[in-house]
Amino acid sequence: MPESEWxxxxxRKWGRESERETARNCFYPIFVEDEQxxxxxxxxxxxxxxxxxxxxxxxxxxRIAVYPVDSQGVERKWRYARGSVEGIRALLKVxxxxxxxxxxxxxxxxxxxKTVWDDPKYxxxxxxxxxxxxxxxxVKEDLYPKSVHTVEDxxxxxxxxxxxxxxxxxxSGTTGHAVIRLNCEDGGQRRFILVEMGDYFDxxxxxxxxxxxxTPKWKDGKPQRMATAEExxxxxxxxxxxxxxxxxxxxxxxxxxxxxxQLAMQFDDYLLRYMLRWEARKSETLLNVEQLANxxxxxxxxxxxxxxxxxxxxxxxxxxxxxxxxxxxxxxxDDDGRRYLVYGGQIDHRQIVxxxxxxxxx
Numbered sequence: 001m002p003e004s005e006w007x008x009x010x011x012r013k014w015g016r017e018s019e020r021e022t023a024r025n026c027f028y029p030i031f032v033e034d035e036q037x038x039x040x041x042x043x044x045x046x047x048x049x050x051x052x053x054x055x056x057x058x059x060x061x062x063r064i065a066v067y068p069v070d071s072q073g074v075e076r077k078w079r080y081a082r083g084s085v086e087g088i089r090a091l092l093k094v095x096x097x098x099x100x101x102x103x104x105x106x107x108x109x110x111x112x113x114k115t116v117w118d119d120p121k122y123x124x125x126x127x128x129x130x131x132x133x134x135x136x137x138x139v140k141e142d143l144y145p146k147s148v149h150t151v152e153d154x155x156x157x158x159x160x161x162x163x164x165x166x167x168x169x170x171x172s173g174t175t176g177h178a179v180i181r182l183n184c185e186d187g188g189q190r191r192f193i194l195v196e197m198g199d200y201f202d203x204x205x206x207x208x209x210x211x212x213x214x215t216p217k218w219k220d221g222k223p224q225r226m227a228t229a230e231e232x233x234x235x236x237x238x239x240x241x242x243x244x245x246x247x248x249x250x251x252x253x254x255x256x257x258x259x260x261x262q263l264a265m266q267f268d269d270y271l272l273r274y275m276l277r278w279e280a281r282k283s284e285t286l287l288n289v290e291q292l293a294n295x296x297x298x299x300x301x302x303x304x305x306x307x308x309x310x311x312x313x314x315x316x317x318x319x320x321x322x323x324x325x326x327x328x329x330x331x332x333x334d335d336d337g338r339r340y341l342v343y344g345g346q347i348d349h350r351q352i353v354x355x356x357x358x359x360x361x362x
Contacts, residue, residue, distance in 0.1 A: 026077035136221020161188030
């Protein structure tokens with residue numbers, strides 16, 4: 001729930017089992033100066049009785065010790081023990097009553113989710129399709145974008161601020177959009193992985209993620225305002241996407257050393273594999289090691305939109321996945337025009353460094 005919607009309640013407990021003796025480690029002072037919480041005191045000894053809820057700590061009265069004592073002078077307890085109260089400090093605020101008494105209130109930053117979600121914000125047309133229209137994206141009839149609020153609340157209900165959210169049927173990218181919005185609202189560090197094979201991956205999904213990362217407000221395909229400094233600080237700043245080589249791509253890149261090797265394609269699976277071992281040993285599909293002299297210009301033939309194009313394949317990134325390298329650092333160096341790409345990371349308990357460089361002409 002965004003901070004603007006938080007509701008507050010008294011941190012002091014009341015009603016049944018709210019007296020001090022029911023939980024002695026919940027009776028301690030909270031120090032306030034200039035209407036701000038500045039610290040927490042130790043649990044009070046059994047023989048200490050403050051007599052009132054507000055006690056001045058200095059002659060000037062700048063610092064006030066607030067105790068869980070009600071208006072009748074009854075010693076009660078805070079809702080949180082001394083050992084755990086600092087963990088919710090961000091949810092606490094100082095409240096001054098009309099009579100001048102200083103109280104400590106705690107925010108209800110979460111609300112229970114109902115079984116039936118009937119809020120208008122979950123309407124897909126108003127908060128799904130219209131979102132894409134405002135971003136300037138055309139929605140095909142077979143693409144049914146969900147309300148970003150539906151996905152946002154679903155993620156919020158089952159995860160924390162450091163969650164990794166995975167969507168194997170990403171569609172128009174609503175999941176990624178929702179994660180970005182949540183991080184902007186509460187400063188979370190959530191990440192997402194989206195997987196999609198439809199042609200709208202490029203035309204809708206990637207474009208949408210780029211735009212909402214840039215700024216949250218759009219109309220008719222134009223940004224309505226730049227992101228504020230706070231929004232920029234909280235927003236997801238790095239988005240990386242990649243295309244995986246398909247089975248058709250692999251077959252399209254098989255190249256034989258001589259014409260006799262082409263006969264392998266006409267035989268059964270055993271002969272095919274046997275022949276490919278030798279006649280296609282230089283094929284890009286089987287990784288042409290000779291081309292690794294230029295690892296940053298390694299190319300594959302990709303069949304797309306009825307045409308075959310030669311495209312650069314990201315060999316260093318591919319090897320990170322194949323090795324299972326958890327990348328922690330990535331550095332680029334230039335030595336007299338020769339590029340070095342250095343990855344630092346970890347595989348299991350081992351610290352790994354992988355260095356890529358051009359070796360052509362050495």
